[in-house]
Amino acid sequence: MFNLEKLVRKHILTLKPYSSARDEYSGNEGIFIDANENPYHSVGNLDFNRYPDPYQKELKKEIAEIKNVAANQIFLGNGSDEIIDYITRTFCEPYQDNILIMPPTFAMYKVNALINTVEVKEAPLDQNFQMDEKKVHELIDENTKVVYVCTPNNPTGNNLAYQAIINILESDYNGIVVIDEAYLEFSGRDSFTSMLDKYPNMIVLQTFSKAWGMAGLRLGMGFASSEIIHMLNKIKPPYNLSQLTQETALKALSQKxxxxxxxxxxxxxxxxxxxxxxxxxxxxxxxxxxxxxxxxxxxxxxxxxxxxxxxxxxxxxxxxxxxxxxxxxxxxxxxxxxxxxxxxxxxxx
Missing domain, CATH: 3.90.1150.10 (Aspartate Aminotransferase, domain 1)
Structure with a gap:
């Protein structure tokens, strides 16, 4: 039985997150003299003198409609790399826990784990670049907190077998399964986001970098249970997405x-x-x-x-x-x- 509280690092469970000015007052009307902002707008006659919405509520509302998920099941990051980092820091105890990857795959999973002094276990894909299920299940132990599944996979380009992914999700593994769908729109496959309610230990990653053509904007999407999203929100910086990023993404979503x-x-x-x-x-x-x-x-x-x-x-x-x-x-x-x-x-x- 999946138990999120047993999986999250203990000090994250008890952490009181930073409270920003916009946490304490989220309205749009009023005289704003609470956040030490510049009241004279921005240099260059721009309009970025106010801090952005720390939880990107308007943007998440639009994404929720397009992706058919609840807004509280969405986490937005400065690229998927940021979300990967928060996953590591939320669930993996340095020098103790490990993650499992299936190379050849997206290198950032390994790099981020090593930055955070987390062991990396590897179950290489077979000669057809498909999951070696036996090897995956052999390597998982009580300290394996995150398993990364990249589908379609980078750099090989292929979808991993659907049933092999389901088998991990329905096994007795109680850690986090991250399914990275950065190339989903090209794949002809439905997103695993439709199964968020069925698999409470699943996190699905998507991005604006590929199909949306916005790699320079740096905007990644994470989809998970509202409980996992709450944990990720506890450790993120208060304003991890700029106002410009949020406005630009909203404009893009209106031109799907x-x-x-x-x-x-x-x-x-x-x-x-x-x-x-x-x-x-x-x-x-x-x-x-x-x-x-x-x-x-x-x-x-x-x-x-x-x-x-x-x-x-x-x-x-x-x-x-x-x-x-x-x-x-x-x-x-x-x-x-x-x-x-x-x-x-x-x-x-």
């Missing part, structure tokens, strides 16, 4: 059809690249993708990477990553950009 069109275009371009890669002798293998990028194995990857770089075509060399030896990760660009890439690869072929 543009996001849908961009996703469709990126999938078209990904399929175009897959077709063109298949014609090139320098490309040895094209891995199936449910994202906006493709992992490809090439002959002499360092030479290919350097040749592309010299033409100012920048891809990601994954040759140093276990199980991705000889591989490049290539994001689908515009048609013009993709043609330039293919023409350079044709010269190499």
């Amino acid at each position: 059809e543009q996001m849908t069109k961009m996703v469709e275009d990126m999938i078209i371009e990904r399929k175009f690249l897959e077709e063109e890669f298949a014609k090139l002798s320098v490309v040895e293998k094209i891995y199936p993708s449910d994202t906006n990028f493709i992992l490809v194995r090439v002959s002499n990857p360092n030479k290919v990477f350097t040749t592309l770089l010299n033409k100012l075509i920048i891809v990601r060399n994954q040759s140093h990553v276990a199980q991705c030896e000889g591989c490049l990760r290539i994001t689908a660009g515009t048609r013009e950009e993709n043609i330039a890439l293919i023409e350079t690869l044709q010269e190499l072929s």
Whole structure:
């Protein structure tokens, strides 16, 4: 039986969070002389002299409607990286607890754990980049506080088997299962957010960086039970999202059809690249993708990477990553950009 209070670090349970001026008064009307703000607006005739809503209520209301979740099941962070950090600091005791990851996967899970002096256990994906369920369950112990599942997975690009994820959620594991859906919109799969009420130990991560085209804004979304969200709110800085971020995201949410069109275009371009890669002798293998990028194995990857770089075509060399030896990760660009890439690869072929 999942028990959140037993899982959360004891000092976080008893922590009294910082109380900001906007915690004590959240209204929009009045003479605001409580927060030591500048009353003369902002330099450059801007309007950012007041502190932003610390709980992003208006933004969460819009996200809740689009994602079909309750507003109190949403946590917003300065990118998903911030949320990952808060998950570690909420649940993992340094030098005692561990997390479990399934490499090759998003490197930030491991980096963040190591920054926080938390042990990292690894259950590598199999040769088809699918979960090794036996290995996962063997490695989980009483100190495994968080299991990370990235689907679609980065850098491999594929969805992990749905049933394998369900098997973790329905096992006797009582820690947190984080399902990272950064590339969900490209995958053709429904979000695990529809199961928040069924699995109280699940946290789902999504982002504005990919499908919404707002990587520079730095806005990540975490979805979980209201009890988990409450714990994350206890340790976050009072104003972790700027007013500009909140206003920009609200504007984007009102134009969801543009996001849908961009996703469709990126999938078209990904399929175009897959077709063109298949014609090139320098490309040895094209891995199936449910994202906006493709992992490809090439002959002499360092030479290919350097040749592309010299033409100012920048891809990601994954040759140093276990199980991705000889591989490049290539994001689908515009048609013009993709043609330039293919023409350079044709010269190499």
